[in-house]
Amino acid sequence: MEVTITIDGKQIKARKGTMLLWAALDNGIYIPHLCAAREETESPPASCRLCFVEVEGYPAPVTACTLPVAEGMVVNTSSERVNRLVAAGFELIMxxxxxxxxxxxxxxxxxxxxxxxxxxxxxxxxxxxxxxxxxxxxxxxxxxxxxxxxxxxxxxxxxxxxxxxxxxxxxxxxxxxxxxxxxxxxxxxxxxxxxxxxxxxxxxxxxxxxxxx
Amino acid sequence: MKLTEEEKKTALIITRQILKEFNGNRGNLIPVLQQVQNKLGYVPPVAMEEMAAHFDIPAVDVYGVLTFYNQFRLTPPGKNQVKICMGTACHMRGAHTIQEAWERRLNIKVGETTEDREFSLERVACVGCCTMAPVVVINEQVHGKVTPTRVDGLLFSYQLDKQQTKEGGTE
Missing domain, CATH: 3.30.70.20 (Alpha-Beta Plaits)
Structure with a gap:
């Protein structure tokens, strides 16, 4: 079953249950990521803390690699909060x-x-x-x-x-x-x-x- | 540090005995590691490989679990166990300097045993006598206000003790 979601104002279609990160990448929207793997659907490690996105209806940014897409989801790949988290995560790695x-x-x-x-x-x-x-x-x-x-x-x-x-x-x-x-x-x-x-x-x-x- | 053939053999026998009690569910790995450590005092590489085969996981996964938890040892404990207190008070009073002094003098790292198996080095949390910080516990004996020079002194006194008991034995 396919769902339609909006990422950065762009409407995309994705198979239900796919993680948001892969849906975005498949449609040419880049979200930083290091630890995620397509084959690991059960429990992604979510340890690199770089794929944060803002999703409408969520109080805080979420990691795109652990969030299955759902119908009508509205996603923003960069906001002030997201940028801050990603910058901190990236700096820790570096x-x-x-x-x-x-x-x-x-x-x-x-x-x-x-x-x-x-x-x-x-x-x-x-x-x-x-x-x-x-x-x-x-x-x-x-x-x-x-x-x-x-x-x-x-x-x-x-x-x-x-x-x-x-x-x-x-x-x-x-x-x-x-x-x-x-x-x-x-x-x-x-x-x-x-x-x-x-x-x-x-x-x-x-x-x-x-x-x- | 090298294990003798005999040690490897006993380790293998004991590990096999313990593994008999457990099915192949990988959730049993930690109880098995604990029991092997209880029996042997440490978990040698042969035991790790045996467990990996039993649970059908790569040996490096057993090693990963083993090194993740502080309770497991990779080398046999020494005759004298040196425990360096790393509690808050000892830490503030320079426990790290003391640790380095021991490591340098014994030529081993924390968690290891000297080649002659006389000493093993360990870090512990508070031992309960913070007024004496920094504290080192050797076997059951507590030594307070330790300095790097005192480390040399302690080592010397253990060597003297050993020599005396040796001479006493031959007389």
Missing amino acids: SNHRLDCKNCPANGNCELQRIAKARKLRLKPKNLPVLHRDLPVDDSAENIVYDPSKCVLCGRCIRACRNHGQSVVGFARRGFERVVTTCGDVPLGESGCDSCGECVKACPVGAMSLKKK
Whole structure:
């Protein structure tokens, strides 16, 4: 069944039950997002806090990745409140992302650069101190280089590894210490990783990249 | 830190025994981890792999749960357990400096055990004697107003004690 909703004054049709984020993206309306995945319909992680939108009838901005579309929904993808939340969320992510765009393999194809451009945000945090974790780069796998200090913890590589790979990477620890790692923190090369490269395709930033030949 | 073959074997036997009591529902993972930790004092990698196979989940998921909760240990506890109080009062009086001093002297991080298994290092919340901050508890003994120099002193006294009991044993 199809429903009609209005996003930024534009009427669009979407299948009932689709999350608002995907309905918007399918119709060419960009909403920043990092952690969301189409296949995860049961309970989206909603952890990146970037896809906030204003929906009429809701007292506060909501995350578009967790809101199923409903008939007659009126959505505004940017308002003062939304911009403030997105700016804060983005700044938090950038406060422990090692910025090295010039030498980064994802330069030009980076979701962070895209979000910054779309929402006119700075890549370098203005109000927060930058805290690097100085985690070592792991280049032990045959074809993959993993730089945890660039990781934004979106979990896309984990999903890709589960669906198409050997299920070697996952989240570990908690809070500021949270990392994407392998069981027992062994290097990728010893973890059973077969360098299928699905994580590289999934990574929105330059944390997982292919080795330069 | 390396585990001996024998330790790996006992860990495997105990984990298998405990897993027999549980069905494959992944919600049982935490009770299993707790029981293994109760029996062994820690959860070794072999046990993690065994659990992962039992619950049909990637081993890294077991590792993720294990590292998320403070109650689980990855390494066997040492003969002497050093607990550094990180309560509010101790924190204000420089518990972090004390932690660094221990880490540097023992050459391990919090949650780890020295290679000779003499010491393991842990952070705890308030131990209830804030007037003595910063506090370190070694086994059951409380040491107050600890300084980095005092850390050296404490380590020295444990080494002396050990030497004395050793000499006492040979006499």
